[in-house]
Amino acid sequence: MNNPLLSQELLPPFKHIRIEHMEPAIDQILSDNRVQINALAAQPEPSWDTLVLPVHNLDDRLNNAWSVIAHLNGVMNNDELREVYKRCLDKLTEYSTELSQNEALCNAYKAVAARCDFAQLSEAQRQSVNHSLRDFHLGGVDLSPEDKQQYADLTRELAELSSKFSDNVLDATQHWFRHITEADELAGLPDSALEGARQAARQRDLDGYVITLDFPSFYPVMTYCDNRKLRHDVYEAYVTRASDLGPDGGRWDNTPVMAEILKRRHALARLLGFNNYAERSLATKMARTTDEVLGFLTRLGEESRPQAQQEMAELKQFAADTYGVDDLAAWDIGYYSEKLRQQRYDISPETLRPWFPADRVVTGMFAVAERLFGVQIEIRPDVETWQDDVTAYRVSREGETIAWFYLDLYARKGKRGGAWMADCRVRWRNLQGHLQLPVAFLTCNFTAPVNGQPALLTHDEVTTLFHEFGHGLHHMLTRVEVADVSGINGVAWDAVELPSQFLENWCWHPESLALIAAHHETGEPLPDDLLQKLLAAKNFQSGMQMVRQLEFSLFDFRLHAEFTPEAPTNPLDMHRQVREQIAVVEAPAFNRFPNAFSHIFAGGYAAGYYSYKWAEVLAADAFSLFEERGIFDGATGRSFLHNILEKGGSEEPMALFQAFRGREPSVTALLNQSGIGRHAA
Structure with a gap:
């Protein structure tokens, strides 16, 4: 079979790839790989050239096919592709678990690390071997046969559940729309949003306008639409996606999916000797302990929340004094914030x-x-x-x-x-x-x-x-x-x-x-x-923006750190707890934000959403050097290129950052850049 997904060309031949090519390509590669892995693991004196490099070759062939399939599933999703993707994902999950639990292969890697010439390998090569040995452990290679089987079952089920979560969010997002025939109902919307709504209507063979839950449609309604009832309806549809409530309540409900994901993640972490999934997550991150992450987030919250509360009080006062609105609701925040921004700075996103x-x-x-x-x-x-x-x-x-x-x-x-x-x-x-x-x-x-x-x-x-x-x-x-x-x-x-x-x-x-x-x-x-x-206007409501991101980070991390199978944490209850601690905007009782939080339930950010803020500190501190020397300073740009971008994962990130910045990062740079509290520039 002439399968374009088996091609070793650098650029995929997209015009020739069909859905029917996908599963046979994955089957062929997995079959070939299994045969070769067994032979590689059985060699008597493995080395970098005879073991690691050939394994990378097998991994690369698989990645080159799967990356295309996964990408097309994300950008051209349909029922047929979705089913093929799921079947392939099951096979890949099984293969990945198989590989990570292959004791012979793990022992072969240990033999490479124990060779007298290991020290002569490049830093990138040594890092690669060390990461592989770490990942063998995290993949369950040290477990008993019974526990290995349980690990494999949990991993497969988690892949299926994450895919289900993502599908539910996509289906719920794309199913809901509001057909509007009278332009007056959309008063306040900018021309660009109105034209987008007309185009959405034409795509459905309808007259007038269509509002959807896709962000380019949702956001302008929440920010500019004078019609408070419509803002409420769109907001409610958005924050109840894939839940038990709202216009499609119960149809694509992720509530049981979240519960099953959390239960399995915790079981997986315990199998590997961690107390909870948050600890398991940190095994591959810069942060070392759960206390370090919670301390980091708590400090940012303590620095930011007073300013966020002040900004919220100003917004409420503005809405009351200028528009006579005394009952500011969640679906009003974006709208009146934009009015305040325009009054204060005479600028809006649409102006630009x-x-x-x-x-x-x-x-x-x-x-x-x-x-x-x-x-x-x-x-x-x-x-x-x-x-x-x-x-x-x-x-x-x-x-x-x-x-x-x-x-x-x-x-x-x-x-x-x-x-x-x-x-x-x-x-x-x-x-x-x-x-x-x-x-x-x-x-x-x-x-x-x-x-x-x-x-x-x-x-x-x-x-x-x-x-x-x-x-x-x-x-x-x-x-x-x-x-x-x-x-x-x-x-x-x-x-x-x-x-x-x-x-x-x-x-x-x-x-x-x-x-x-x-x-x-x-x-x-x-x-x-x-x-x-x-x-x-750059730092307009920066305190409110900061605590919103901290809310997501704390919710995610505490959800995974505090979960116990005896008394499973309800994501909605945890979200309410965190909001009481950090949020300044009151959410309605029908809010079901966790049900569509794909980053942590269907992406790679489980017990890791804090990474955005952690890396934001690194980014702000790195950029402060450009602020000192000029934003296009050639030597500083080359230094960032050589010390960060070119090095990839070949060295520890803190060492790379220190090589660029000359010291460890400081949280003050982020607070200063955000104009928050005593650190405001």
Whole structure:
């Protein structure tokens, strides 16, 4: 069978990939791998060249097929693909568990680590072997046969449950919509949102307007729509997604799914000798103990909450004095916050949209990367993609190709919400000595161009794009040639957000904004008065934003740290407890936020959502060096490239940070950058 997913070409032949190719490709690779793994594990004197490199070769072939399948499942989801994806996921989970519990293979790795020439291997090679030995332990290799079987069962069930959670959120999000025929009901919405609502209606063969729960539709309603009843209805539909309540209550309810996930995670952690899943999570992170994480989050909360309370009091006073609203509800917060922002700074996200056409932002972002890191990026329309509005790019340095990536910017039916970067191909030097170049998928969900007009982004969307591109640069600019510590591979999860949050800073400085912003009709730069208003409003309600993220982090971490099978923690109860401790916005009783918290129940952030704040400290402190020396200072940019981006997971993240910054990170930099409390600049 001529299966394009078995091709060893660098760039996948998307135009030739069919759903019927997927499962046979995975079956073939898994079958081949099993045979070869047994032979590799049985060799008498394993070495890097005879064991580790061949294993990486097998891993890479599997990754190159699965990365494409997983990506298409996220961006072109349909019932047929979903079923194939689930079946393949089951097989991969079983294979992964099998591999991690293969005692012969583990012993072969131990033999490599015990060789007298182990010290002569490169730091990346030694780190790779050490990570593998750690992962064998975390995969249950030391367990009894009965416990190994239980571990395998738990792992398989968790993969199925996480996929179910994600499917429920996607189905609940895409099922609900509100058809509106009278434009008056949408008074206050900006033209861009109205046009998006018209387009959503046309896609459903309806007249008038359609509001959906996709973020580009949901957010403008919550921020600008004068119709309080509509704001309430959209908010209720959004915060009850995949739950027992709301317009689709009970249809895609994730309540039992969450309970089963938590129960199995705890059992998995206990099998491995940890007290709870939070401890298990920290085994691969920078933070060392649960107390360290809780102390970190608590300190940020203590520093931020007084300012958040003050900001909330100001908002309530403003709504009462200016609009006569004395009963500010959760669905009013965004709306009146935007009114207050406009009154205080005379600026709104919509005011700025004309200066951020997507094409200009993208080329400006590339120019920032070129000035900082010495790379050139060019569009390649000859490269096959999975959708007409997806673009492929070549990354080079001094004329030499070093990476490729795909950019998929716009929301569409069947595409998972949010924004993310995923690897398509990993940089490494293979068995034959050939250097495989890295390839990345960069995905967002912005409003697509309509009626021949360019897509115009909000400034928040610009920072989202920079965030994902930061992840992409981490993946693509690595110089590591060992697969499992190349790019973002092997990087501690609470350090992996450093490059992404770091790059967001270039959305806030006049020198870089000059490259990013230009009026979509005239090409004129962002006027100085708008620039000054944007910068003045940067830390508007930063205290409220900080405690909101701390709420998510504390909820996630405490949920996993405090779970016991004897008295299972109810996620809704834990969410209420945490909100009482940290939140300043009162949530209605019908709020079911945990039911759609995909980051922790269907993503990689279980007992790790705190990583955003942890890495934000690293990013703020790293950027403070650019603030001292100039945001395009060449030597500082090269230092960040050499010490952070190029090193991937080949060294410990704290050592890399200290090599760049000259000291350990300080939380003060984040508080200062956010304008919070006594640290406000």
